[in-house]
Amino acid sequence: MNFYYLAIAIIFGIFGNILSFAVFTRTHLKIRSSSYYLAALSLVDTGFLSALFVSWLVQVDIHILSSHNFVCQLFVYISSCCSWLSVWLTVAFTFERLVAVQYPLRRPAMCTVRRAKVVITILVLIALPWHAYSFILSGVDDLDGKR
Structure with missing residues (x-):
């Protein structure tokens, strides 16, 4: 049962994040600095959910990572970066709200779109x-002759 819940959560999560990104970047909300944090958060969460989807594929016996060492390393790198960025973008957004x-009275000077960017x-460069x-x-480790 958990097998299906994870797939549904990934699909709805990716769809919701894409929709959120569109709302935060293409509507009147794009003039607010907090929208940039939330748009970036939706992007990195989509990246993490995509990495989680690849892990879910292994449960369905579709092994796209096991054949190429670089693909496996890139998968781990992307999921690590997205996970770290998700946390720190939330911290930055929360600090701005604080x-x-x-x-x-200081909000107009401190909470600018330029500063958010x-x-x-x-954070990305870190x-x-x-x-x-x-x-x-x-x-990729070769265990018992299998990759």
Whole structure:
């Protein structure tokens, strides 16, 4: 039963994240800095759900990672980066909301779209090299002659 729930959660999650990204970037909400954090969060969560989908495929006996070492390493790298970014984008968004509530008069100067873009870019630039260890520590192991 859990097997089916996971597939349904992944499908609805990816659909919901794509819809959220479209709403935050293509409507009047794009003028708000918090929309940029939420749009970025929907992207990285979609990346993580996509990686989770690949893991789910293994349960269905579809092994797309077992034939190529680099594909396996890339899978681990992407899922690690997306997981880390999801947490830190939530922290950045929460901090911005704290500033908006605690210091409402400073919000227009501190919570800008430009600042949100800079914070998101910095987080991505930290995440990419931070998780490069995935290429060294992960790979395909040959167990009992099977990959």
